[in-house]
Amino acid sequence: MNELRKAIDASATEVLPGTGTGARRYRFSPGFIGFSGHFPGNPILPAIVQIRAVLSLAEEEGGKTLRLAAVRSAKFLAPIRPDEDVSIRYRRRIDSGRNLCDATLSVAGKTVAAFQLELAEGEAPR
């Protein structure tokens, strides 16, 4: 497991009540490694951290190592700043044999990002 993923996992604060989907809340502190250099004096949670967080959550809850095979679509609607409570919800499904993951990130009830990812399963644990 890489250092970025460890830092993301350590930023999880709460498992949210499920409605058949995975859901967890995160708070990325000002010292979170993903803010380092992104950007000096204007910290914004990198898009790739947001995608990595969804992937890691799905991996942990599914009990299998996953690889990001594709980003079918992703929209980043508002910046995520340090110490904001970020709720991540995702739902996995199979479509035409493809392993898909639909996810949203929200802050204070407002959607700040939405993805559709394609995942590949069964790789060796990292």
Add this chain to the structure above:
Amino acid sequence: MIAGITLPMAAEPLIPHRPPMRLVDTLVSVNDGCAVTESVFPRTTMMADGEGTIDEVAFIELIAQSYAAFKGYVDRMDGKPPGEGFLVGVRHLEIPGKAHSGDRLLTSIRTVAAFGGFAVVEGAVTRGDETLASGSLKVWLVDPDADGG
């Protein structure tokens, strides 16, 4: 030509990203809306696992930062400081390959469209002849003259 700007050049003066989140090392070439950058992830990068495999999400950032380096270069050639931009969308980005720390990665970008403060960019990350990732990004370019930008 602006004094001191020749290619290849270090990417850092062209983009707002700084280590450890600056993933692009060098702007190699620029030609008519297209550019190529070079990156080598060190063994110590936060993106690598214990075996040196780079997290695949890094490919997205490589394409985004390569466009930022291209835009920063164009701004500098126009006599302006490099502008800011933010990734606002990704579409059809396929990741068939894996990278490892120490690999020499080349990222090619092509500006497909630019309108109303947005740019659509196609990009690909390669190692030698192998394409590791390719897809399309949408970037919002901050207007430095706009209030509150």
